[in-house]
Amino acid sequence: MRHAIALIALAALAGCATTAPQGPASWGYQPGQAAPSRISEAEAETLTSQYLELKLKRDEMVRVQAATSDPNGRARYGQMIDELSQAMAPLEYRLRAAGRPVP
16 A cells, blocks of 8 residues: 555656746746647747757857957847847747757
């Protein structure tokens, strides 16, 4: 009996660990709402493609920023890097919530 209770408790904990955390309101999620735990292959491919495109742009901005000596230019590139990272975050969240790999 104790063994069965322990297994049930372990299964409950495992279920909680795979549940996606609540999505931020700034990404359009209502209180208590999370990203879907299942998405279609087409949606996964679209999210992955969008994520990779933003990641490539961000990586390029990082390289350009490193090569820029002008402080104002470096600050502008830094802001663009932050904006790209913020745009990537909801895509990464959706992929992770659905158990999909993030490139």
